[in-house]
Every structure is written in structure tokens, then in C-alpha cells.
Amino acid sequence: MLAVFRKLNLAGISLESINNSYVNLQSIRWRKPRCVPTAKSKRFRVPQTPILPEDEQIEIKRLFNNYRNHLKSVRRYLINKHSKIEETTHDPEELLKIINQDFERCSAINDKWNAEQKILREQRIAKQLEDDIKFAKQRIELELEKEQQSLERVEEIVRKQKEASVDFITAENIDKAIDQALAQETDYNFAVDINGEKLHGRETRPEKSEKKVALKQ
Amino acid sequence: MLFPPASGVGVTGGFIIKAPKVIRLLRKGCTNRPFYHIVVAVSGNHQSRPVIEQLGTYDPMPNEQNERLVSLNFERISYWIGNGVTFSTPTAQLLGLAGYLPIHPTSYISAWRNRQKLEEEKAKELEISEQKEANASQ
Structure with missing residues (x-):
């Protein structure tokens, strides 16, 4: 690496001049870059400290x-x-005067900025309030619609129940219902034969099949 | 990037006002021909950076009349020293020899060492000549 730098230096070429895009070239006096290590010949050199006589x-x-x-x-x-x-100046009164003047100047700048910010802030808050009101109104509408829908759903259920309530057993028609139930006796027991057919009732007998024909000859 | 003026760009910006400054030599010659500007610069800055102000020149090579020429702007040097700049040893030597500041110790030291060297050489020559005379008489 050092060799490259040295050759460039001997040839009088600065690193900048290699790039032709530089319009105004400015040569800098060459120094060994910090990244280049100590020369091989100088590596083990111990510099001698001069010893002076005491006087x-x-x-x-x-x-x-x-x-x-x-x-x-x-x-x-x-x-x-x-x-x-x-x-x-070191006069305290004069210094105080300077400080006050400076404070007034700074305060004026600050006040001006505050006034600008106040207008902006008020605008922002008004807009925010308007937006909030709009949003709340929308929410109210949505809630009302939801309520209406749920009411309709409930009324539908009630209507269906009312229709179904014609067949309900009440105190008035309970005797009749009992009589009817007793009159229509139902037996839920059944058996299954070889062909998979159900035989309802306890007492039901399978129909007698035809006599088997002997195939033996 | 344009070339900054060699005479300096003046104090600009807030940073330079408070930065430590130094009066030093700035090499301006070419290969084998040194020539120096005496300048005020921000003390950490590289030599290629623009200087604050030029305060003089120094030509270390003797001319036809065997003179080494220095020019110094004492008004501005006074101003800058009054505003707390330091200066490098070579500048201090030059200012000392110019009679503006007390002579720098290194000037004295190099002077007496040169004298010592001259005396030693003379003594050596004398010794050799005496030896020669002694040899001739024998």
C-alpha cells in the first residue's frame, strides 16, 4: 500500500487528480497516511535521547x-x-441594561410566536370539536339502527311463538288432551327381523312365510 | 471548490471566534524551494485549509546578497497576540530575531552550539597544522 502511495508521490500525482471529474484541482502536500504502518527499515529503531551536560x-x-x-x-x-x-463593559448597571434589552427582544419574538401558535391552536381545536360531534352523531344513528334491528328480531320470535301456541296444552283443554292420549295408545317397542324390517309392538308376530321347498333330489 | 485567498478568509462564523488559534508558518514553495507564509489559523486545522489571515512571509533561502527575507505585519500580530493566539517555535524565533519579542531560547542554544562546533573545528585544524610543522622540523 505504501508503495502505491510512494509511486504516486514520485510521479507527482495526487489521489484527487486521478479522478478527472474534479473541475478545480487543488494539490495538497503529501503525507504518509495514518493507515500506513511504520516502514520496515524503521520498525525496530529506538530513537536516542540526547544527553545534555548538567550546566x-x-x-x-x-x-x-x-x-x-x-x-x-x-x-x-x-x-x-x-x-x-x-x-x-463590566459596569453592573450597564450589564443589567444590556440583559434587559436582550430579554425584551427575546420576549417580543416569543410573544409573536405565541400569537401565531394561538391562532393555529384555536383552529385546530375547533376542527377537532366539529369532527367529534360529527362522529358522535354517526354513532347515535348506528346505535338506533341496531336497536331497531334487534327489536324486529325479537318481534319475529314472538310472532312465531304465538302461531305455535294454538297447539299448546292449557288448563282448559287438559282433560280433553288426556282423554285423547289415553284413547290413542302407542307402543314404541319394536324388533328387527333378518331382512331388516321393523316389527312394531310387543305382541306383533311376523307373518308366516311359505313352506320351504326341498332342493335335495 | 474554489481556491481560498492566500491572504486568508477572515474570521467567519461562530465556531472560529472561540476556537484556539495559532500564528504559524505555512509552506508555500515547491519541491526543493521552501517559502513560507506567516499566518493565523485555527490551531487544529490541516495546512491545506484556508487560513484566517496572512501576517507576513519568510523566505528561508538566501538571495543574491546572502539575505533571508522576512516580512511581518506587526500591527496585526500585536492585535492577534492581544486576542490570545499562541505561536509556533519557528515563528517565535523569527519574531525574536526581528526584535519584536524577547529572543527565543532555541536561537541562543543553536547559536552556542554552532560556536562550539566552529571552535572544535578550529582546534582540530590548529592541531593538524602543528603536527605538520613538527613533522617538517624533524
């Missing part, structure tokens, strides 16, 4: 401390002169 170390430390101190004072001076943060 030099102390001298360097002193120089840096001085430099930092000097720089601090320069920076302080320039901050006092140029800083935008320092320019802003």
Missing part, C-alpha cells in the same frame, strides 16, 4: 523561564491594548 540543562531551563516571563508581560500589555474581551 547546559540548567542554562536552558533558566533561558526558557526568563523567556516565558518576558512573553507573559508582553502578552499582558498587548491584551490590555487590543483584547476584545477587555473592551466589553
